[in-house]
Amino acid sequence: AQKITQTQPGMFVQEKEAVTLDCTYDTSDQSYGLFWYKQPSSGEMIFLIYQGSYDEQNATEGRYSLNFQKARKSANLVISASQLGDSAMYFCAMRVNNFNKFYFGSGTKLNVKP
Amino acid sequence: GAGVSQSPSNKVTEKGKDVELRCDPISGHTALYWYRQSLGQGLEFLIYFQGNSAPDKSGLPSDRFSAERTGGSVSTLTIQRTQQEDSAVYLCASSRRPGQGIYEQYFGPGTRLTVT
Numbered sequence: 001a002q003k004i005t006q007t008q009p010g011m012f013v014q015e016k017e018a019v020t021l022d023c024t025y026d027t028s029d030q031s032y033g034l035f036w037y038k039q040p041s042s043g044e045m046i047f048l049i050y051q052g053s054y055d056e057q058n059a060t061e062g063r064y065s066l067n068f069q070k071a072r073k074s075a076n077l078v079i080s081a082s083q084l085g086d087s088a089m090y091f092c093a094m095r096v097n098n099f100n101k102f103y104f105g106s107g108t109k110l111n112v113k114p
Numbered sequence: 115g116a117g118v119s120q121s122p123s124n125k126v127t128e129k130g131k132d133v134e135l136r137c138d139p140i141s142g143h144t145a146l147y148w149y150r151q152s153l154g155q156g157l158e159f160l161i162y163f164q165g166n167s168a169p170d171k172s173g174l175p176s177d178r179f180s181a182e183r184t185g186g187s188v189s190t191l192t193i194q195r196t197q198q199e200d201s202a203v204y205l206c207a208s209s210r211r212p213g214q215g216i217y218e219q220y221f222g223p224g225t226r227l228t229v230t
Contacts, residue, residue, distance in 0.1 A: 035218060043203065045221035052216075091156060095217075100145065101170060102219060104157040 002027045004094050006105035013082045014113050020067070021077040021108045023092030032096045034075040036066065039089040039107070048090075051075055082112045116140065118222035120206050126228045127196055135191040135225045139208030146189050147219060148181060149205045157205065163189060164211075196229045203227070 003026040013019035025034065036048040051059045051066045059066040067076040079086055092105040119138040127133050139146050148160040159173040163183040174180070178196075183189040193200055203226050207219035 033216070037221075043224055045205065045207070045219075047218040047220070050216045050218060093157075100164060101159060101162055101172075102147065103159070104149075106156040 002029075002094060002096055002101075002103045004092050004103050004105035006092055006108050008108045009106070010109045010111070012111050012113060013079075015084060016081055018078060018080045019082055019110065021079070021090050021092075021110065023075045023077065023105060025073050025075060025092075025094050025103075027073075027094065027096055029096045032094055034066070034068070035093040035095070035102070036064070036075075036077045037091045037093060038086075039091065041088070045091075049077070079110075084112050084114060086110060087112045118206055118208055118220050120204075120222035120225050122225060123223065124226045124228075126230060129198060129229055130195055132192065132194045133196055133227065135193075135204050135206075135227070137189045137191070137206030137208075137222060139187065139189070139206070140220055141187075142210065143208035143220070144186065144211045145209045145217075146183060147207045147209075148189070148191050149207065150175075150202045151205055151224070152202045160191070160204075193227075196227075198229045201227055201229045 005024045032053045034051045038046045049059050049061045049064045051068045058068050063080045065078045089107045089109050091107045094103045121136045144165045146163040149157040161181045162170040178194045181191045203224040205224045206222045209217045209219045
């Protein structure tokens, strides 16, 4: 069975500090992709970063990086130098390439404090 | 270019009525997904279309829910005999094509359905 687990319903971080949002996944497939999306209070889903299961290096996109530990089946999102605009829900998702269906975690609500 | 569009943005309906929600994916995207998101919750997969293949309907919660995709483009999600528990935001997403690589989903703004 495919499953994504986000164990942090809510997180607080001080502006300008770094924060790690946890994500673990479960799949028996070897080929899969891991995604992080941001959902501000306005509701739109914004794609942030992607990690393929065969990628050897951790993905980075600006202030976002993905700490991919394949053996532990974790794909944590690291946001450096948090900004007030980072306050949002963050969803981790997995696509198993044989099936092309996306599985989403329950989300983490991040609040950045000034 | 134009993103994924959904209509209506808001829909209020009475319990027992049928509703149709529309999704217009990004041009050229062959994959289309429908999700349901209850207040403060994650995304619940409903149905997935890929080109002309038979859709993956494994997420539809009951036979009151159905979806079509005409001409490999626009999709309509229909909920018959709506119930109060159907109240949620219904999100549509599209992506270029399946397979390895990024092919991330692009989401529409959603339709907020309220069943009274």
